[in-house]
Amino acid sequence: MSEQNLRSHVGPYFGEFGGRFVPESLIAALDELEATYNTAKADPSFAAELAELHRTYTGRPSIITEAKRFAEHCGNDVRVFLKREDLNHTGSHKINNVIGQALLTKRMGKTRIIAETGAGQHGVASATAAALFGLECVVYMGEVDTERQALNVARMKLLGAEVIPVTTGSKTLKDAINEALRDWVANVENTHYLLGTVAGPHPFPTMVRDFHSVIGTEARQQMLDEFGFLPTALAACVGGGSNAIGLFHAFLDDSDVKMFGFEAAGDGMGTPRHAATLNYGRPGVLHGARSYMLQDEDGQTMESHSISAGLDYPGVGPEHSWLKDLGRVEYRGISDAEAMDALRLLSRTEGIIPAIETAHALAGVIKLGKELPAGSSILVNLSGRGDKDMETAGKYFGLLDAAKEAQA
Amino acid sequence: MTSKTSATLKANKAAGDGNLIGYFPAGYPTLEGSIEASIAMCQNGVDVLELGVPYSDPVMDGIVIQEATMVALNNGFKLKQTFDAVRAITAKVNTPVLVMTYWNPVLQYGIENFARDLVAAGGAGLITPDLIPDEAKEWLEISDKYELDRVFLGTPSSSPERMKTACDLSRGFVYAVSTMGITGARDEVDANARKVVAKVREASSTANTAVGIGISTADQVVEVNSYSDGAIVGSAFVRAYSEGGVEALKAKTIELSARLKK
Numbered sequence: 183m184s185e186q187n188l189r190s191h192v193g194p195y196f197g198e199f200g201g202r203f204v205p206e207s208l209i210a211a212l213d214e215l216e217a218t219y220n221t222a223k224a225d226p227s228f229a230a231e232l233a234e235l236h237r238t239y240t241g242r243p244s245i246i247t248e249a250k251r252f253a254e255h256c257g258n259d260v261r262v263f264l265k266r267e268d269l270n271h272t273g274s275h276k277i278n279n280v281i282g283q284a285l286l287t288k289r290m291g292k293t294r295i296i297a298e299t300g301a302g303q304h305g306v307a308s309a310t311a312a313a314l315f316g317l318e319c320v321v322y323m324g325e326v327d328t329e330r331q332a333l334n335v336a337r338m339k340l341l342g343a344e345v346i347p348v349t350t351g352s353k354t355l356k357d358a359i360n361e362a363l364r365d366w367v368a369n370v371e372n373t374h375y376l377l378g379t380v381a382g383p384h385p386f387p388t389m390v391r392d393f394h395s396v397i398g399t400e401a402r403q404q405m406l407d408e409f410g411f412l413p414t415a416l417a418a419c420v421g422g423g424s425n426a427i428g429l430f431h432a433f434l435d436d437s438d439v440k441m442f443g444f445e446a447a448g449d450g451m452g453t454p455r456h457a458a459t460l461n462y463g464r465p466g467v468l469h470g471a472r473s474y475m476l477q478d479e480d481g482q483t484m485e486s487h488s489i490s491a492g493l494d495y496p497g498v499g500p501e502h503s504w505l506k507d508l509g510r511v512e513y514r515g516i517s518d519a520e521a522m523d524a525l526r527l528l529s530r531t532e533g534i535i536p537a538i539e540t541a542h543a544l545a546g547v548i549k550l551g552k553e554l555p556a557g558s559s560i561l562v563n564l565s566g567r568g569d570k571d572m573e574t575a576g577k578y579f580g581l582l583d584a585a586k587e588a589q590a
Numbered sequence: 591m592t593s594k595t596s597a598t599l600k601a602n603k604a605a606g607d608g609n610l611i612g613y614f615p616a617g618y619p620t621l622e623g624s625i626e627a628s629i630a631m632c633q634n635g636v637d638v639l640e641l642g643v644p645y646s647d648p649v650m651d652g653i654v655i656q657e658a659t660m661v662a663l664n665n666g667f668k669l670k671q672t673f674d675a676v677r678a679i680t681a682k683v684n685t686p687v688l689v690m691t692y693w694n695p696v697l698q699y700g701i702e703n704f705a706r707d708l709v710a711a712g713g714a715g716l717i718t719p720d721l722i723p724d725e726a727k728e729w730l731e732i733s734d735k736y737e738l739d740r741v742f743l744g745t746p747s748s749s750p751e752r753m754k755t756a757c758d759l760s761r762g763f764v765y766a767v768s769t770m771g772i773t774g775a776r777d778e779v780d781a782n783a784r785k786v787v788a789k790v791r792e793a794s795s796t797a798n799t800a801v802g803i804g805i806s807t808a809d810q811v812v813e814v815n816s817y818s819d820g821a822i823v824g825s826a827f828v829r830a831y832s833e834g835g836v837e838a839l840k841a842k843t844i845e846l847s848a849r850l851k852k
Contacts, residue, residue, distance in 0.1 A: 203693055203720050205650050206756070207770055210747035350656055351646065363649040368771035370747070467694040467720070468647065480669035481698030483646040 188434035188510060194384035197507060199500035202383040204363070204470045211370045216385040218290050223392075228285065235281050236396070239314070240271050242278075243400045246408065246561075251531035252544075256551030256560070263413065264534070264564040265401045265429065274537065274566030275397060275425045276307035276378060282393035284311035287374040294318040294373040298362045300327055300355035300421070301492030301539060302334025303566055304378030309343035311376075319343040322361040324354035327491045334570050352485040355421075355495045359469050379422025380499030383470030387499050394428025401561060402432045413561035414554055415440040419542040420513060421457070421493035423502045425565035430511065440512070443502065444546035446488035447515030457486035459498045460506050460513040473500040489518035489574065492539040492566075520545040522578050525568065537566030538574065595638055595686040595714050595739050595762035599798045599819050602637060608850030609820030610811060611800050612636035612827055612843065613690065616675045617644055617667030618658045625678045627831055627839055632685035634840050635847025639679065640717060640822065643672050643691035650692075650719040652774030654825040658832065669695050673711040680712030688739060688762065690717040701728050705736040715739025715762055723759045730759060741765050744790055744799070746782040757794035763819060764790050764799040774825050776804035779814060787818045811846050821846075 193200050202212060222228040236242035244266045253262040267275035287295055295317050299305030305321040312319030321338055325347040328335050338345050351357035359382075366375040380387045380394075398416075405412055416433060418426035420443040433439045448456035456462065463474040466481055476484040476496035488494040505511040521538060524545035529535045536544060540563075547560050554560070568575065576582040602609050612631045616624050624641075632639055644659035644667050651659070676687050689708060696704045696716070708716070715738040721729065723742055733740045739762030744753050747770065756764050768783035769776065783801050790799040801814045802822030814821040823846060830842035 201725050202722065203725055204722070205719050205745075205767075206722055206743040206748060206752070207745045207767055209722060209752065210745075210749065213749075350653075350660075356647065360647050360649050364652075364772045367650070370770060467697055469649075470720075477694070477698065479698065481645075481695040482663065483694075 189431060193388040196501045196504035198465070199471065199473050199503040200384055200387060201472050202470060203467045203472065204383045205367060207367045208370065208383070211366070212383055212385065214290060215286065218286050219385055219389050222286060222289060232282055232285060240277050240281060241269060242396065244269050246401060246404045249528070249532050252528055253551070255527060255531070256548050257554065259556040260551040260554060261559040262547060262551070263405070263559065263561045265397060265561060267397060267425065267563060267565045268534070268536065268540070268567035272303070272307045272310050273569065274303040274307070275394060275428060275563070276304045277310070278396055278428065279378065279390050279393040279424065280304070280307040280311045280376060283374065283376045284315050284317065287317060287376070288315060290374060292372055292374045294320070294369065295376045296320045296322065296362050296365050296373055297376045297378055298322050298355065298358040299378065300324070300358070300494060301490065301537070302327070302331040302338070302570060303492060303537070305343070305345070306334050306337050306341070308376050308378070309338040309341035312343060313341050320365065321345050322348050322358040322365070324348050324352070324358050326353045327355065330574060331491055331570060332573070355491070356483060356497070363469070379424040380427050380501060381422045381469055381471060381473065381497055387471065387501055390424055391427045391431060391501060394424050395431040397425070397428035397563060398430060398432030401429065405561065411559070412436055412439055414558035415442060415550060415560045417442045417444065417543045417547050417550060417560055418563040419444050419493060419539050419565065420460070420498065420502060421446070421495045421539065422497070423499040425563050427499065427501055429563040434510065441510065442546060442550060443511055443513040444516045444542045445513055446490055446493035446542055447517045448487040450517040451515040455487035456515065457488040457494050457496065458515040459496060460502060461515050465503065468497045471500045473503045474498055474506070489521065490538040490542065492537070493542060514546060516542040516545045522575070524548060525575065526579065534564070535568035536564060537568050538571045540565045593739050593762050595688060596798055598637055598686055599763060603819055606852055608812065608815030609637045609800065610635055610847045610850060611638040611640055611820050611822040613640040613642055613822065613824030614827055615642040615644055615655065615659050615662055616672050617662030617665065619661050620665055621667070621671050621675060625675050627836055628675065628679045629682050630836050630840050631827065631843050632679065632683040634843040636685065636843055637820070639685050639687045640690045640824070641672070641675060641679070641687055643669065643689060643695055645692040645695060648692060650772055652772045652825060654828050655773050658828045669699055673707045676708065676711040676713040686714040687712065688715050688717050688741065689713055690719070693718055693721045702732050705732045705738055708738065709736050715741065717741040717765060719743065723755050733761070743767050744786055746770055746786055748789065750789070750793065753789050754793040757790060757797040760797060762798070764797050765822070766790055766799045766801045766818065768801050768803045768805070771803060773803055775806035779804050779810050783814065784817055808846050808849055812849050815850060
């Protein structure tokens with residue numbers, strides 16, 4: 183790995199990945215968004231407004247918690263640090279991007295936002311920002327996901343958003359994005375598509391990364407200030423890849439810091455039911471960008487499978503594809519079962535219930551810790567809290583049956 | 591380089607007739623069914639055929655075409671059958687056949703492989719709804735090499751510079767997107783359609799332009815032909831077929847084309 187300035191890279195291309203593979207009807211809107219974002223980026227008042235909202239509304243900076251009892255399960259003499267994005271308002275890292283894009287929506291004079299959501303975290307964050315800024319909000323959510331994340335549907339509705347269940351295709355996140363893109367093509371004049379991950383056409387991958395890079399920027403400084411060293415390794419879960427790139431970005435040029443992204447392997451690596459795009463996919467064009475994706479030989483997108491709605495996506499952000507091919511980040515798969523075990527372990531050792539998405543990173547840390555030399559330290563993006571997953575977890579661990587029996 | 595599509599459109603216009611460009615998805619409901627349907631359209635008034643490649647994530651398409659292409663995929667449609675369909679259609683009719691496809695299937699097949707096999711099957715070129723000229727460098731070179739038409743889109747929101755690029759780089763015609771939205775019938779073809787065509791005319795004195803999105807009635811087809819080089823109809827044909835089979839499709843083709851020919 184040569185010493186290069188990876189951090190300064192901005193789209194539209196990341197190596198052979200990225201670009202704008204969208205209908206011409208959207209180009210003017212993407213141009214407008216890019217221009218607005220570039221102007222805002224150069225305007226100190228924008229950064230100041232964003233920082234103030236993060237301080238007084240999001241709850242930034244998020245703290246770092248050392249997970250000492252959890253670390254006992256992660257090999258010998260390994261320290262584990264959690265970047266607590268779960269403590270942000272709305273319960274995940276998603277708010278970082280949403281607040282930024284909502285400010286841009288106002289700058290563009292648009293009055294309506296649309297969003298896709300898988301687990302519902304991005305939908306909830308979008309609905310929250312819409313309420314805060316007085317914007318109309320429509321959230322597209324695969325019908326399958328509205329069922330497994332019913333609580334988040336209720337949250338979005340309570341916040342005043344309209345939630346539209348998507349019944350086409352595989353009825354999950356991928357199809358929610360298709361439906362949001364169709365809405366955007368038709369309503370682009372007054373509508374901003376508040377895309378929730380680092381995928382999609384340029385400028386989304388760069389812009390969404392920039393809004394989430396606060397995670398790594400804070401964490402890097404916190405590690406130095408509070409502990410006096412940078413971690414041996416970083417770990418994050420990867421679906422589209424927003425929380426991972428948010429953590430990684432500030433460290434990309436710290437060549438001593440290893441980076442690991444953990445994809446959802448569903449039934450397990452080597453089985454046909456997974457969402458491990460970077461491990462099993464190949465480059466193609468999906469949702470406006472060239473990147474790794476799960477597809478058959480004809481280029482038809484294949485359905486992904488994961489217990490985690492937020493990672494159940496057959497694509498991934500183009501910057502991750504680039505970082506994989508460069509060898510800067512290693513991407514591994516974590517099965518449903520491994521993730522659920524890690525979810526329970528963190529709950530019982532630290533009193534922190536993580537989101538199922540996040541649990542994939544924690545399961546990765548349990549394995550990784552055993553490979554790293556003694557004295558290593560791992561910084562994990564604790565990207566979201568698990569409240570939304572209680573029904574899934576309750577069923578998985580048989581807790582709801584027990585509760586029913588106790589009632590009877 | 592001569593384009594059969596362009597020559598067809600221009601000849602009809604020169605004769606005082608209009609042009610009807612008809613879309614039908616390959617493999618819907620089966621490969622044989624789609625070949626029969628496409629031939630019926632060409633024999634009953636469609637001047638240029640737009641054969642759609644079923645794709646898992648058709649973001650430019652409304653529900654009628656989405657459902658039809660999903661049926662095709664569920665019935666086992668394979669990308670290679672596109673060429674079988676083109677070959678079977680062009681064996682029977684002289685109508686130019688353009689393949690309308692999202693970009694990833696072409697990318698996975700190999701752009702040059704796709705071009706070579708399309709030419710061998712008798713196809714005229716590609717309409718690429720999610721490939722903008724900016725991302726089309728390789729396709730531009732290969733379509734030149736194989737003398738294939740390439741249809742890019744011009745929209746109400748395209749800047750004059752982008753419209754000029756679409757006109758300069760398209761061959762066959764420029765697809766004028768009548769309205770900001772996805773495919774599907776609409777009661778009124780937007781006043782935007784006239785504006786888009788006017789933008790094409792401003793950008794180029796030679797490019798053909800046909801109007802698509804939302805056109806479903808004979809009145810609309812005639813109206814659009816009064817100021818453009820053709821009307822593109824998709825969902826209305828697919829709906830006719832799904833409701834009444836090939837006979838209904840024939841009737842719809844005759845209904846939509848009748849007033850275009852002197």
